[in-house]
Amino acid sequence: MSTRVGTGFDLHRLVEGRPCILGGVELPHPSGPAGHSDGDAVLHAVADALLGAAGLDDLGTLFPDTDERWRGADSRALLTEVVRRVGAAGWRPINVDVVIATEGPRIAPHRAAMRAKMAELLGLAVDAVNVKGKSLEGLGALAGGSGVAVQAVCLLER
Numbered sequence: 001m002s003t004r005v006g007t008g009f010d011l012h013r014l015v016e017g018r019p020c021i022l023g024g025v026e027l028p029h030p031s032g033p034a035g036h037s038d039g040d041a042v043l044h045a046v047a048d049a050l051l052g053a054a055g056l057d058d059l060g061t062l063f064p065d066t067d068e069r070w071r072g073a074d075s076r077a078l079l080t081e082v083v084r085r086v087g088a089a090g091w092r093p094i095n096v097d098v099v100i101a102t103e104g105p106r107i108a109p110h111r112a113a114m115r116a117k118m119a120e121l122l123g124l125a126v127d128a129v130n131v132k133g134k135s136l137e138g139l140g141a142l143a144g145g146s147g148v149a150v151q152a153v154c155l156l157e158r
C-alpha cells in the first residue's frame with residue numbers, strides 16, 4: 001500500500017446577500033462567500049488537497065472561473081467529480097482535516113453538519129473528516145473581517 005498527503009488552501013470574500021455555503025452546508029448568516037461558483041471555500045480547499053495528493057491538476061484548472069458552465073456551480077457536485085477523478089487515478093481518501101479561519105459566521109454550531117456532509121461526499125466515516133473553526137482574534141485580517149480562509153489536509157491510499 002502507498003499513501004500520499006495533500007494540502008489545499010482557499011480564500012473568499014464574504015459579501016452581503018450571498019448564501020453562506022461552507023462545507024456543503026448553508027449557514028444562517030447575512031453574508032456569504034463571493035465566487036464564480038457557490039463560493040464554498042471549504043469544499044474548494046478539500047478538493048485541492050485531494051487533487052494535490054493524487055498528482056492531478058488543481059480545481060481552478062479543472063473548473064476555470066472563465067467558463068460559464070461553472071457559474072453558480074454547486075461545489076458539492078465539483079467535489080463529487082474530484083473524488084471520481086481521484087478514484088480513477090487509483091486513489092482512495094483516508095481522512096480529511098480542515099481549518100476554517102473567519103470572523104464571519106460561527107463555525108462551531110455547524111461542525112457536525114459539515115463533517116457529515118463532507119463524509120458523505122468523500123465516502124468516509126464521519127470520524128475521518130474533521131473541521132475546526134478559528135477566529136482571527138479581531139486582528140482585521142481577511143478584508144477587515146469579511147473574508148473566509150480555509151486550509152485542508154488529506155491522506156490518500158492505493
Ligand SMILES: [Zn+2]
Pocket residue numbers: 010011012035039040041044
Ligand atoms: Zn474557492
